[in-house]
Amino acid sequence: xxxxxxxxxxxxxxxxxxxxxxxxxxxxxxxxxVIISSxxxxxxxxxxxxxxxxxxxxxxxxxxxxxxxxxxxxxSSSIGExxxxxxxxxxxxxxxxxxxxxxGKLATLVPVTIVLAVGSWSLAMLVGPQRxxxxxSCLALAAGVxxxxxxxxxxxxxxxxxxxxxxxxxxxxxDLPIGAMPISLSELSITHHVxxxxxxxxxxxxxxxSLLALAILCAVWGTVAxxxxxxxxx
Amino acid sequence: xxxxxxNCSKWYGHVLGVSDVSWQLRGGxxxxxxxxxxxxxxLIKMMAGLLRPSRGSxxxxxxxxxxxxxxxxxxxxxxEHEKTWDELTALELVTVMARLAGxxxxxxxxxxxxxxxxxxxxxxxxxxxxxxxxxMRQRTKLATAIAHDPDFLLLDEPLTGVDPIxxxxxxxRIRKLAAAGKxxxxxxxxxxxxxxxxxxxxxxYRGQVxxxxxxxxxxxxxxxxxxxxxxxxxxxxxxxxxxxxxxxVARIVFERGGVLIETRDPDRCYDALAQVVIDRGIxxxxxxxxxxxxxxxxxxxxxxxxxxx
Numbered sequence: 001x002x003x004x005x006x007x008x009x010x011x012x013x014x015x016x017x018x019x020x021x022x023x024x025x026x027x028x029x030x031x032x033x034v035i036i037s038s039x040x041x042x043x044x045x046x047x048x049x050x051x052x053x054x055x056x057x058x059x060x061x062x063x064x065x066x067x068x069x070x071x072x073x074x075x076s077s078s079i080g081e082x083x084x085x086x087x088x089x090x091x092x093x094x095x096x097x098x099x100x101x102x103x104g105k106l107a108t109l110v111p112v113t114i115v116l117a118v119g120s121w122s123l124a125m126l127v128g129p130q131r132x133x134x135x136x137s138c139l140a141l142a143a144g145v146x147x148x149x150x151x152x153x154x155x156x157x158x159x160x161x162x163x164x165x166x167x168x169x170x171x172x173x174x175d176l177p178i179g180a181m182p183i184s185l186s187e188l189s190i191t192h193h194v195x196x197x198x199x200x201x202x203x204x205x206x207x208x209x210s211l212l213a214l215a216i217l218c219a220v221w222g223t224v225a226x227x228x229x230x231x232x233x234x
Numbered sequence: 235x236x237x238x239x240x241n242c243s244k245w246y247g248h249v250l251g252v253s254d255v256s257w258q259l260r261g262g263x264x265x266x267x268x269x270x271x272x273x274x275x276x277l278i279k280m281m282a283g284l285l286r287p288s289r290g291s292x293x294x295x296x297x298x299x300x301x302x303x304x305x306x307x308x309x310x311x312x313x314e315h316e317k318t319w320d321e322l323t324a325l326e327l328v329t330v331m332a333r334l335a336g337x338x339x340x341x342x343x344x345x346x347x348x349x350x351x352x353x354x355x356x357x358x359x360x361x362x363x364x365x366x367x368x369x370m371r372q373r374t375k376l377a378t379a380i381a382h383d384p385d386f387l388l389l390d391e392p393l394t395g396v397d398p399i400x401x402x403x404x405x406x407r408i409r410k411l412a413a414a415g416k417x418x419x420x421x422x423x424x425x426x427x428x429x430x431x432x433x434x435x436x437x438x439y440r441g442q443v444x445x446x447x448x449x450x451x452x453x454x455x456x457x458x459x460x461x462x463x464x465x466x467x468x469x470x471x472x473x474x475x476x477x478x479x480x481x482x483v484a485r486i487v488f489e490r491g492g493v494l495i496e497t498r499d500p501d502r503c504y505d506a507l508a509q510v511v512i513d514r515g516i517x518x519x520x521x522x523x524x525x526x527x528x529x530x531x532x533x534x535x536x537x538x539x540x541x542x543x
Contacts, residue, residue: 015334023319090318
């Protein structure tokens with residue numbers, strides 16, 4: 001062997017992203033994600049037929065519920081199964097930094113989840129309140145998907161075997177409840193900040209703060225995931 | 235030196251993986267032999283950069299494979315587990331692995347095709363891995379290990395679950411890789427699998443290297459273990475009667491259709507045996523030495539270890 005070329009980080013991330021997409025597209029998880037996300041549309045229709053389609057608050061609450069499920073389903077299961085089933089041995093025995101594996105997976109899974117979340121939200125707004133969604137609300141959902149995905153990645157690296165259920169439980173039993181509380185603890189809630197960022201129901205002045213909070217939460221969970229993945233031995 | 239293991243230990247919490255192993259590997263095919271849980275896979279994973287030693291050091295081509303990303307470019311690793319990405323075709327899987335190992339994107343598919351062809355998988359390379367038999371999975375794993383043309387191959391139990399015909403074929407292909415200049419480490423808990431590949435072995439038991447080197451050299455180390463000769467013949471009692479009084483014969487055991495002689499001096503015993511056969515006109519149907527088989531060496535070494543423990 002003469003050429004001992006080591007692949008660049010960007011090249012590796014792109015390769016892992018393509019691999020992740022291929023596996024996602026050929027598996028069942030994508031279709032389950034599509035179904036769960038699209039539940040928002042019949043819900044919007046039901047709300048409208050009940051004569052209460054004005055503000056869209058019910059819709060955003062329902063959208064946050066789907067966000068509690070879909071990103072963990074994609075991200076936690078993808079990372080957790082990889083570690084648990086030891087297919088990571090193929091990846092980590094290659095001349096690539098471990099963080100690139102994480103980045104490659106997120107590079108596919110986050111955009112796919114954003115498309116599902118924003119797409120179903122847009123459709124639901126058209127079906128329910130019968131107006132297009134605001135750019136702020138779409139950006140809020142995209143930011144929320146990103147932050148929840150980072151959280152799901154962190155939990156999956158900490159507890160690979162039960163990454164998906166634990167991430168969903170975290171969202172349903174910690175993040176959503178504390179986000180609804182009128183106390184400072186709600187600052188730790190991703191859904192609280194997504195709700196604020198939509199700009200639909202709260203003072204717009206708090207939006208930059210919520211954006212910063214989401215960025216910090218992303219950074220914390222991302223650090224946890226990278227720290228853990230660098231130390232993992234399989 | 236391809237691999238240098240220096241006083242290397244690995245614990246999983248309180249569970250011992252390998253204990254204070256020192257070992258050097260220059261080249262060729264080396265068999266890691268030991269029962270399940272002996273520490274073979276731990277040692278291989280440390281060489282592949284998947285685990286880091288808890289104590290001591292392990293280098294491959296002078297670098298730590300756990301910390302040095304670049305040195306892993308020169309390593310090809312086929313894990314023991316069967317699980318791969320079943321949604322992919324064999325060609326897609328091997329192509330991705332080649333790309334991640336540093337093969338340029340425009341060359342990766344060609345490299346994958348060549349690797350799969352080397353493993354006899356050309357006809358099945360467009361099929362998804364999900365439907366593969368164990369033998370086909372093993373071949374595909376081996377193709378992922380060789381696609382980037384590494385200098386050093388780590389094959390963890392590559393023959394497990396493979397049918398006898400496929401086994402012969404895979405053994406031949408691994409031999410060809412070694413003949414092409416690769417250093418190959420193959421692990422197995424099945425003695426004849428290793429024996430069919432190489433006579434250079436490292437015997438591991440309870441996380442420790444019990445013996446290493448050529449199987450015959452190892453045999454010499456076992457000076458308290460008498461050499462055994464099995465004779466299958468029509469009149470085993472005649473042979474026993476003639477050799478029973480010889481001072482080099484330690485024990486004679488009658489077996490079905492023959493006799494097993496344990497001797498402290500194989501050369502003298504073979505001479506005496508030949509003389510008896512000629513003098514008495516005994517018809518010998520088979521003559522074998524179980525001690526030339528790895529099985530006898532392994533049983534003896536692990537038995538010794540258990541005795542000491």
